[in-house]
Amino acid sequence: MTEYEAFKELLELDDQEQLTPKQRQIVQAAIEIFSEKGYASTSTSEIAKRAGVAEGTIFRHYKTKKELLMAIVSPVITKLAVPFIAQSFVKQVFRDGEHKDFEELLRAMIVNRFEFAKKNVPLLKIVLQEVAFHPELQDRYKHIFREEVLPHFERFVSHYKEQGLIKDYPSETVLRLVITTVIGFLVTRFIVMPDADWDDEAEIDRTIDYILNGLQTVQD
Missing domain, CATH: 1.10.10.60 (Homeodomain-like)
Known part of the structure; x- marks a missing residue:
């Protein structure tokens, strides 16, 4: 492709x-x-x-060259947020009125973004390289994050906190911890060390385990 x-x-x-x-x-x-x-x-x-x-x-x-850049990068920023704003993903997580547990949510999200990154490495690289230097891209990211991602994520987090499945951290904190861990994994896997001898399934499991051990409450 x-x-x-x-x-x-x-x-x-x-x-x-x-x-x-x-x-x-x-x-x-x-x-x-x-x-x-x-x-x-x-x-x-x-x-x-x-x-x-x-x-x-x-x-x-x-x-302009900037307009060409924006035409390429703006849709990528939107699509990075797809798991949180796509109705198909929301229905998958909240199927038949039942909530997945937090581990299932993490796995669905990470696998979804893993496949996205795998197919779009050059595009992802451009976003990471350029977002820090272009206020227009920063504004686009902030809008998607505040208006689209955070409200849906808060819905997920509120449920898990009410069930006592994760610690009572602010939703913004939970999102930050999850996103930085997942993005760090994807950037290392596909951009920093793409030729390393990766066991992708095992790395996904370890990433989930790391997040869960930091966020899950201790059950009696």
């Missing part, structure tokens, strides 16, 4: 919404070079050369 095909799948584009052939070439080239060199070190002439188009063609579709 090419970077563009992964991007297309991520956007869930139908036949009417698909980018033009020129746009596909531009997006494919931009994802590759942004991932390799970073946004600041990439010129539109380099993107045009790799895409096999004239540099002016880029500007017919995207007014």
Whole structure:
């Protein structure tokens, strides 16, 4: 699967919404070079050369290099939050009116994001490289986090706290602890040490165990 095909799948584009052939070439080239060199070190002439188009063609579709970056990265930030905002995932966790236990929720979330990261490594790398340098991306992340992720996560956390299954920490604290652990695992697995001899199933189990031992209350 090419970077563009992964991007297309991520956007869930139908036949009417698909980018033009020129746009596909531009997006494919931009994802590759942004991932390799970073946004600041990439010129539109380099993107045009790799895409096999004239540099002016880029500007017919995207007014600036920043607009091209935003067109690529903004959807990725949204999709990173999918487990918390997608109705299919919510229904999976709260199926038939019954709540999964906290370990099942963690496993469903981690496996879901593991598969997402596995298919979108270059896109994930671009997000991690660029979000610190672009206020527009930071604002997008903050909006998704505050308006979409946190309300759903608070629903999960409130239930588990009421059942005495996790410690009575603020929901924001629980989310921070879970996210930093999971993202740390995914970044190490796919970006920092992708060629290490990984036992992915065992690492997922260890990640879950680590979170549970830090958050679960001691049961009599």
